[in-house]
Amino acid sequence: MNWIDFPTYAYIAGILWLSGLILVYISGKKKLLSLIGGLTIILGIIVMSVFITQLWIHLERPPLRTLGETRLWYAVFLPAIGVVFFFRWKYKWFLAYSLLMAYVFLLINLRHPEYYDKTLMPALQSPWFIPHVVVYIFGYAFLGVSTLVAIYGLYLHYFKKMDPKIMLLADNLVYLGFAFLTLGLLFGALWAKQAWGHYWTWDPKETWAFLTWLGYLIYIHLRYQHPKKVQASLWTLSLAFLILLVAWFGVNILPAAQNSVHVYGS
Amino acid sequence: MEEKRIGKFRKEYLSGFLTSFIILAFGIAFEWINKGEGVFLPSWPQNAMIGISFVFILMFLHFFYSDFNVVRWLSRIPASISAIALFTFLTLILGLTQQNNPDAPKLLKFSGLNHIRSSFTFLFSGLYLLTTLGLVILRRFKSLTYRNIGFALNHIGLWLIVLTGSLGSGDLMRLNIYVNENESAIYGYNKNRQALKLPFTIRLLDFNIEDFNPKLAFVDNIDKSIPKEIENNLVMIEEGIELNIAGWDIEVSEFISSAIMDSFGNYIYSEDTIAIPVARIHVINEEAQLEYDEYISCGNMMVNPKILKLDDKYSLAMTLPEPREYSSLIELIDSKGQIDTTKLIVNKPVRIDSWKLYQLSYDERLGKWSQLSVIEAIRDPWLPIIYLGVFMIIAGSIYLFSIGKTPNEEVR
Ligand code: HEM
Numbered sequence: 001m002n003w004i005d006f007p008t009y010a011y012i013a014g015i016l017w018l019s020g021l022i023l024v025y026i027s028g029k030k031k032l033l034s035l036i037g038g039l040t041i042i043l044g045i046i047v048m049s050v051f052i053t054q055l056w057i058h059l060e061r062p063p064l065r066t067l068g069e070t071r072l073w074y075a076v077f078l079p080a081i082g083v084v085f086f087f088r089w090k091y092k093w094f095l096a097y098s099l100l101m102a103y104v105f106l107l108i109n110l111r112h113p114e115y116y117d118k119t120l121m122p123a124l125q126s127p128w129f130i131p132h133v134v135v136y137i138f139g140y141a142f143l144g145v146s147t148l149v150a151i152y153g154l155y156l157h158y159f160k161k162m163d164p165k166i167m168l169l170a171d172n173l174v175y176l177g178f179a180f181l182t183l184g185l186l187f188g189a190l191w192a193k194q195a196w197g198h199y200w201t202w203d204p205k206e207t208w209a210f211l212t213w214l215g216y217l218i219y220i221h222l223r224y225q226h227p228k229k230v231q232a233s234l235w236t237l238s239l240a241f242l243i244l245l246v247a248w249f250g251v252n253i254l255p256a257a258q259n260s261v262h263v264y265g266s
Numbered sequence: 267m268e269e270k271r272i273g274k275f276r277k278e279y280l281s282g283f284l285t286s287f288i289i290l291a292f293g294i295a296f297e298w299i300n301k302g303e304g305v306f307l308p309s310w311p312q313n314a315m316i317g318i319s320f321v322f323i324l325m326f327l328h329f330f331y332s333d334f335n336v337v338r339w340l341s342r343i344p345a346s347i348s349a350i351a352l353f354t355f356l357t358l359i360l361g362l363t364q365q366n367n368p369d370a371p372k373l374l375k376f377s378g379l380n381h382i383r384s385s386f387t388f389l390f391s392g393l394y395l396l397t398t399l400g401l402v403i404l405r406r407f408k409s410l411t412y413r414n415i416g417f418a419l420n421h422i423g424l425w426l427i428v429l430t431g432s433l434g435s436g437d438l439m440r441l442n443i444y445v446n447e448n449e450s451a452i453y454g455y456n457k458n459r460q461a462l463k464l465p466f467t468i469r470l471l472d473f474n475i476e477d478f479n480p481k482l483a484f485v486d487n488i489d490k491s492i493p494k495e496i497e498n499n500l501v502m503i504e505e506g507i508e509l510n511i512a513g514w515d516i517e518v519s520e521f522i523s524s525a526i527m528d529s530f531g532n533y534i535y536s537e538d539t540i541a542i543p544v545a546r547i548h549v550i551n552e553e554a555q556l557e558y559d560e561y562i563s564c565g566n567m568m569v570n571p572k573i574l575k576l577d578d579k580y581s582l583a584m585t586l587p588e589p590r591e592y593s594s595l596i597e598l599i600d601s602k603g604q605i606d607t608t609k610l611i612v613n614k615p616v617r618i619d620s621w622k623l624y625q626l627s628y629d630e631r632l633g634k635w636s637q638l639s640v641i642e643a644i645r646d647p648w649l650p651i652i653y654l655g656v657f658m659i660i661a662g663s664i665y666l667f668s669i670g671k672t673p674n675e676e677v678r
Binding site: 207 | 350
């Protein structure tokens, strides 16, 4: 079992998600229909999880190393977050958003198939590897979705009427995402101590992860002090996501990243 | 009423960003006067005294001057945000530019912007952050409610990490130890390549590398690159695998991780220093009607690689194997003369006296045949306080999970 079978799994999951979403949207007041819709989406999540598990077994290492591999995890976690928020708070549009994001990740992987590389450098063979990366993926997934909420909020603010529920959702997502981000940063520090001897070396990837963290820290404090100043908070939230994107994609190409320990591409 | 509040809002943030700007200007001025030499890091016991004095100053301000406007302002969000923003700004420069480049123009060096981490600006910005954060903690920490405990875990934790991380770095010792098999080392080298005597002795009994299998690489004949966009390029070689790469059907019929050629021209397993990894490859391209059955090898530092030329465009080669694990079997004699034999592996540091030893590197040109092990010895006496802060914030994250939204909304 390897990346070669990926399209099959991706298409099955994709179809399940689409049908689930349609059921949820046409259900109206019918509770049973929306429940079946939710369960169909969960089935799609299970299909992707099965693929990840089999890839893991095949690679003989956790599939968390390349960008393509991490995209797989997003394709599982985003719908999962969407479903949880749907069952808990009945956000249909949010479910649709999170599934759309998952589709994007699957699509990128379909367009760029990866070779299945089994090697893993010694420093990465650590019990910290899985918690560190998984916690980060969770954090990024929450924060990524919070950005969509922020953009929607800005749209409402400028063109329609602000709905206080939107800010509540944004806060929920940021608090959860920020907690995961903090854990990711700290697990990374504890791991670095084990592997490289020091917990913080201002490596470019670390620097950018820290910058991302600072961005969301400003949002949390702005919100706390000025709950009425929605506009400033929403712009901060959107800006923080830009930093997050650099931390995720851009670090390899920055001039500061000459000797990063996190650039494994060579 | 509403107008008055907006005025206050403006004023508080204006003060904040003015303060940040003044700090930035002062930092650069100090750096300039000091000719871009950066800040000298105090070590024990000066750093502890500075730390304690700082705590006392904060407490003094809090207990005797807390109704002064400046002190009250410093302990609230607007000042906090300006402090975090300034710190973010400096970190942004750090993250965007190449630091400590010796060829940087003089103007850049003298401003300190090309060595942010050791600049006066960074120091002042950190002080501003610690001052606001410290005063916030003191103001807020009155009663032990659930909310206050969550608040304290995050803020005190961070305060401890920032303070100890910066003050403690003057006491951080990182020494590289170079030791050959069957030899002992009693010196370590710091980053300025000065030799320092170690309080213990390390004897290297054996250095060992285990490799992953090498990978199969499609190489472009003209520019010798390995095109990554080709599907299945760079797959690890294993006996029996079958692949299709760029229209070529490839089968690995045999793989020997370490082989020499015997007198009949066959490859046999050997641990000799001239032994190389070899793979027998069967390749067919139906369309071009080409077929090969050949051995390829990545060679080693004494033997040339064997590459199979497929057509005008591509060749098939083997990459050098990457290490799976490297380790040193060492005998340690600590300062009291006690002897202990252990295996040092990446990710599994070993403690001796107040030091920790890390497997760092080896002679990478020789790879598997390296007789040299590079070990790093690290001493960081402030680490327990950092860990305390880290675990406080981990607990604080759980608090964030549990509230899940801005708490103020329900308060107001
Ligand atoms: C680990 C990092 C941090 C986290 C997770 C965090 C989180 C929070 C949270 C959740 C609140 C809302 C208060 C509550 O929980 O009841 C808060 C308040 C506050 N934080 Fe932070 N914060 C952090 C770092 C900082 C820093 C670096 C500063 C200042 C430089 C700061 C200054 C403040 C201030 C002034 C308040 C308002 C307190 C009050 O008015 O009672 N925080 N913080």
